[in-house]
Each structure stands twice: as C-alpha cells, then as structure tokens.
Amino acid sequence: MNASNQFFRCVLVILVSLMALVAPSGASAQGRLDPGWQYVNSSWYYGNADGSAKMGWLYDKSYSAWFYLDPAQQGKMLTGFYRDTTGSAFISKSNGALIEHSWVYLGSAWYYAKKGGYLATGWLWDPAYTAWFYLDRSTTKMVTGWLWDPNYNAWFYLGSNGAMYLGYHEIGGRGSSFATNGVWLGYENRKNASSTFVLVNKRNPFNPLQYTPSNLVWAGNYGIPVGGSNGYLRSDAASAMKTMYRDASAAGAGFSLVSGYRSYATQSGLYNGYVNAQGRAAADTFSARPGYSEHQTGLAADITSQGNLYTSFGNTWAGQWLAQNSWKYGFILRYPYGYEGVTGYMYEPWHFRYVGTATSTAMHRGGYTTYEQYLGQPAAPNY
Numbered sequence: 001m002n003a004s005n006q007f008f009r010c011v012l013v014i015l016v017s018l019m020a021l022v023a024p025s026g027a028s029a030q031g032r033l034d035p036g037w038q039y040v041n042s043s044w045y046y047g048n049a050d051g052s053a054k055m056g057w058l059y060d061k062s063y064s065a066w067f068y069l070d071p072a073q074q075g076k077m078l079t080g081f082y083r084d085t086t087g088s089a090f091i092s093k094s095n096g097a098l099i100e101h102s103w104v105y106l107g108s109a110w111y112y113a114k115k116g117g118y119l120a121t122g123w124l125w126d127p128a129y130t131a132w133f134y135l136d137r138s139t140t141k142m143v144t145g146w147l148w149d150p151n152y153n154a155w156f157y158l159g160s161n162g163a164m165y166l167g168y169h170e171i172g173g174r175g176s177s178f179a180t181n182g183v184w185l186g187y188e189n190r191k192n193a194s195s196t197f198v199l200v201n202k203r204n205p206f207n208p209l210q211y212t213p214s215n216l217v218w219a220g221n222y223g224i225p226v227g228g229s230n231g232y233l234r235s236d237a238a239s240a241m242k243t244m245y246r247d248a249s250a251a252g253a254g255f256s257l258v259s260g261y262r263s264y265a266t267q268s269g270l271y272n273g274y275v276n277a278q279g280r281a282a283a284d285t286f287s288a289r290p291g292y293s294e295h296q297t298g299l300a301a302d303i304t305s306q307g308n309l310y311t312s313f314g315n316t317w318a319g320q321w322l323a324q325n326s327w328k329y330g331f332i333l334r335y336p337y338g339y340e341g342v343t344g345y346m347y348e349p350w351h352f353r354y355v356g357t358a359t360s361t362a363m364h365r366g367g368y369t370t371y372e373q374y375l376g377q378p379a380a381p382n383y
C-alpha cells in the first residue's frame with residue numbers, strides 16, 4: 001500500500017466513523033450505505049463500496065446464492081414471488097436466497113424454479129416423478145384439473161398432485177382415456193367389452209356375457225409362433241405383440257402363444273372340465289367361469305417359452321424379460337405373484353393382457369402392480 005492509498009483509507013475510515021455517528025443502522029440521512037448487507041427500516045439492502053445501494057442481481061459467495069435488490073425500491077432485497085426488470089418470475093426464500101432446481105410451495109400454489117431461478121412455464125418433465133407437469137404461462141402456478149393447450153389443440157388432465165394423466169382415469173365418476181402423450185381421447189368406459197381399458201374379473205363379467213370381439217386375427221400371420229388352436233388375438237393386441245416378439249427374440253427371450261382369444265363356449269368347456277375333475281372351488285382358483293375370462297376380450301395372451309404353462313416360466317429368461325419389458329408394448333402381467341386377493345387368480349407368469357401403451361406406461365411409472373389398483377377398483381378375490 002502506498003502513501004496515497006493510506007491517506008484515502010484514513011479519510012474513508014473517518015468518514016465511515018462520522019456516518020456511523022449519524023446513522024447507527026448503517027444508512028446515512030443522505031441514503032448512503034455502509035458496504036455489504038445493511039438492515040434498514042425492516043428491509044435488507046446491499047451497500048456498494050462508494051456508499052450507493054446495489055441494484056439488481058447479486059451473487060453472495062458466503063451464501064452460495066443469488067439475491068435480488070429491487071431497482072424500483074432503492075435496492076430493497078426481495079423475498080417470495082417477484083419479477084425482475086425483464087419480467088421473468090422468481091421466488092426467493094425469506095432470507096432472500098434465490099430458489100433454484102426445486103418445486104416451491106408458496107401461497108397455496110406450487111411453482112417450479114429452474115436453473116438460474118427462472119420459474120418454469122408450460123410443460124415440464126420431472127424425472128423424479130417420471131411425469132409431466134404444467135405451469136401456467138402467465139401466473140407460473142402449477143395447474144391441476146382440465147387444461148386446454150392451444151399448441152396441441154387438445155385437452156389434458158393434471159391430477160391433484162399435478163402429474164399429467166395417461167391411460168384410463170375416472171374423473172368425477174366418468175371414465176376418460178388419454179393417449180401416451182397425454183392428449184384426451186374422449187370418454188371411455190372400463191365396462192365396455194370392446195375397449196382396451198375393459199376390466200374383466202370375478203366381480204366384472206362381460207356385458208353381454210357372450211360378447212365376441214369383431215377384429216380377431218390369427219397371430220401366426222403376425223409372425224408370432226402359435227402352439228395350439230386358440231391363436232387368435234384382437235388385431236391391436238396382435239400388432240403390439242408382433243413388435244414385442246421381435247424384440248424379445250432379439251434379446252434371446254423368444255416365446256410362443258399358447259392361448260389367445262377364447263370364446264364363451266370354449267371357456268365353458270374348459271371350466272366345466274376342471275370342475276368335473278377337481279371340483280368347483282379348486283377350479284375357481286385358476287380357471288375363469290364363462291363370461292368372466294379375460295381371454296374372451298381377445299386382448300389376453302398366455303405366452304411361454306416352455307411349450308406349456310408352468311409357474312417356473314417366471315424364472316426363465318423369457319419370463320423375466322416379458323415381466324420387465326412388456327409394458328413398453330402395451331402389455332401388463334395381469335396376475336402377479338402374491339396378489340390373488342386382488343385379482344382373484346394365482347400367480348400366472350404367462351398371462352399378459354394388452355391395455356395399450358398409455359395405460360401400461362402409466363402403470364409402470366406409477367408403480368401399480370394390478371390393473372384393479374390402477375383403476376381404483378375394489379379387489380375381486382371371488383365371485
């Protein structure tokens with residue numbers, strides 16, 4: 001430090017000392033501030049070295065955070081929700097530190113602060129929730145309920161937690177279906193036998209009981225090996241299975257279709273045969289009564305790599321590959337292990353049901369194990 005600097009430093013110390021006598025709070029009567037953070041009239045300000053108030057954005061290393069000093073209010077530090085001079089919206093904590101990379105709950109609304117603290121607007125994918133959210137473009141608040149998005153020219157629905165709906169949901173007592181991109185496809189009914197969303201179990205028989213699907217195809221014509229005479233599937237299920245079979249085969253997890261569509265009459269014969277051999281109580285644990293079998297939808301498929309249906313299929317590579325990947329093609333493992341009390345059936349590692357990729361994706365992301373639970377329907381352990 002040279003003599004000249006020492007002189008100015010002495011003068012500065014004297015000046016600061018004099019200011020301190022006049023204004024013990026850190027600000028002089030002329031509006032000059034001591035350097036650094038100053039608490040004046042219940043608000044925080046930040047003094048520059050020349051005594052003026054810092055305006056705009058300030059990064060404070062000691063807090064590892066950004067602060068906003070409002071130019072419209074002589075540099076007053078802002079907290080809560082505000083907009084800077086560019087119109088961008090932000091939220092700072094009560095200590096002024098800007099919130100980044102986080103959901104924020106403020107004033108009974110949710111917001112999402114991105115990198116740099118910018119509050120998100122529009123669609124937001126949150127990998128932590130594996131779901132899409134929507135932040136209102138003007139208020140930046142998270143939206144729940146129905147949303148019309150003019151960019152897609154479509155309706156969407158955001159659940160009470162903000163997550164965008166996929167697949168089938170009942171809203172206000174009315175069923176609706178949503179595509180894999182969340183677009184509302186229209187009203188649906190899980191009781192509609194020809195819907196990919198139909199729920200068939202011991203409490204939900206077909207209506208009519210002898211329903212027959214109209215668009216059945218022979219799975220062999222889709223390149224799927226068929227073992228047996230029940231190799232028909234609905235065309236939408238067959239198309240999806242064609243792709244699944246191709247990818248499974250490429251992964252060394254090939255399979256064959258043992259039983260797809262079964263008519264009411266076929267199921268009657270099967271079920272009555274089991275009843276005659278093992279009694280009705282035993283038959284009910286593994287065979288559906290006619291009019292109650294998912295196979296009557298044309299959307300259910302018993303598939304195996306073992307030629308026949310064994311529980312050990314679940315331990316094979318093909319069984320494991322299908323259990324882990326079938327959702328990508330719109331299929332779900334319909335009777336998982338340990339859920340007899342919900343589905344009404346013992347573990348069937350071979351029985352897959354086509355529900356469409358929107359529903360299978362929603363179930364996978366949401367961690368739902370059974371279709372009953374996903375639909376919010378009561379367990380169906382018995383008739």
Ligand SMILES: [Zn+2]
Nearest residue numbers: 300301302351
């Ligand atoms: Zn089956």
